[in-house]
Amino acid sequence: MPESKFFFVSAVPLLHSGLVRERAAYFKEKNEVRKRLKGIPFFTLPIYAPQNFVFSSRHSFRTMHIGASWHLARLLRRIDPDVVHCRSYHATYAALQLRERLGKKYKVIFDARGVWSAEVALKRNFPEEGKNYKFLLNLEKWIVEKSDATISVSPQMGRYFENLGCNRSACIYLSAPVDKFEKLSSSAPKEKEPQAIALVYLGTLGVDTWHKPSELVALYKHLVALVGRVRLKIITMSNHGALLKQLEALGLCDVEIVSTKSIEELAAELGGMDIGVLSYFKPKTKNERLLSSVVMAVKTAEYLAAGLPILVNKYCGGAAEVVSTNSVGIAYNPDTFEEITEHALNSLRTGGAQQRSVFIAKDLFDRSANAQRYAKTYRQVVS
Structure with a gap:
């Protein structure tokens, strides 16, 4: 799309597995990303919570967004995008919330990569009838219904989100050289x-x-x-x-x-x-x-x-x-x-x-x- 301008935004918890696992090599990897992006501006935003909060309960979910949403709001005002392509549930939630709060008209693409509600419930051992699992399911349905398009990496995943009422569905498999x-x-x-x-x-x-x-x-x-x-x-x-x-x-x-x-x-x-x-x-x-x-x-x-x-x-x-x-x-x-x-x-x-x-x-x-x-x-x- 030579007629368009792109921006790459990465929001990262202050304490996360990449930093713990790779230490100084993590920053070298970030620089490699910048090199591969060439002329595409690359922004990083801080998330003021540890990575384990990604797997959220109904009480802890919004703590991932305290402070981080302020940085993202500043960036969105500056860029004024037409499309925001989100590669996670948290990112899509942030983009949708800020679209409403800032009065923006950008389109939001939800690129799921997995069924996060089930992943969190399994990891946190939430019972199916419990309030935490129901919170995750309601959040998932809200994200799918509010997004302008939902991208899945398999036909089965696409059918799952179509059953939740997504507005536009596209199956785009994982990419490889x-x-x-x-x-x-x-x-x-x-x-x-x-x-x-x-x-x-x-x-x-x-x-x-x-x-x-x-x-x-x-x-x-x-x-x-x-x-x-x-x-x-x-x-x-x-x-x-x-x-x-x-x-x-x-x-x-x-x-x-x-x-x-x-x-x-x-x-x-x-x-x-x-x-x-x-x-x-x-x-x-x-x-x-x-x-x-x-x-x-x-x-x-x-x-x-x-x-x-x-x-x-x-x-x-x-x-x-x-x-x-x-x-x-x-x-x-x-x-x-x-x-x-x-x-x-x-x-x-x-x-x-x-x-x-x-x-x-x-x-x-x-x-x-x-x-x-x-x-x-x-x-x-x-x-």
Whole structure:
């Protein structure tokens, strides 16, 4: 949109996980963001509360906005925007409140990324009939109804917000540098054993997460029983030593665990592999099932961009729908694995699934294509 001017605004709690985890490196990362934005002005606003207040009760929610809304109001008066694109519930709440208070006419785009009401209720153990959960649901409905457009990262998430009465709905999947993955992974040296399936798991893995080692091991053992030889690589920033002990306790000893620090390194590690894995977990509660049904992980895009069809737990809803709808893998039942047969596996290695995976990655997850989708939404809300 060369005819338009853009601003990038980041509101950050004074005490947050990035600062605790990365310390001085956090400020270096902020400078890298400024460099990538080039001529786009980048503003940071303070939030006078610790990050854990993001997961709010009906009493603590507004404390995130004390003081921070004053800084944002000053900035909005200065910029006088036509569209405010908000990448969280808190940001959308702030933009909507200030639009009314300042008498502005800018359009608000709610870009959810997840179902925050269910996330908070699960994290804080709010009962479904309790006042806190009802507060979150009412707040969510108010945000959806007041926003001029709602963007979702999966069709299931879009349907959820449509049922709440959103004014305009758009599904724009997560973005990835698809061309870079395709080029770098295809040029990586091929070191796979001819008769072995080269399986790769990417991302967080741990007993205290939704990405359970037990689910990955169960899938691995099913594949070994099915085809005999399976080579497993895990690419993760999780603690390698602790993870290895967890895997060994589950009876898995023959595994390669690596970490990567750049797209180039990640693409090289994905090169030469056959199939990507999203083993996930088995949801049990209402909110777990809701969150699982709408989830979309960026590793979905990275696998496909590298030409890897995916074996995905059917409860990993957004990814499972992409895989099933576009025939770029197998969405399986983690209790039976009945969908994963030797014939089905062979078709992922020889039936054009790799080329189809790259095509789907370009169609759904490419950064440039998604920029066009965002631009279309901006134009629609101001027309």
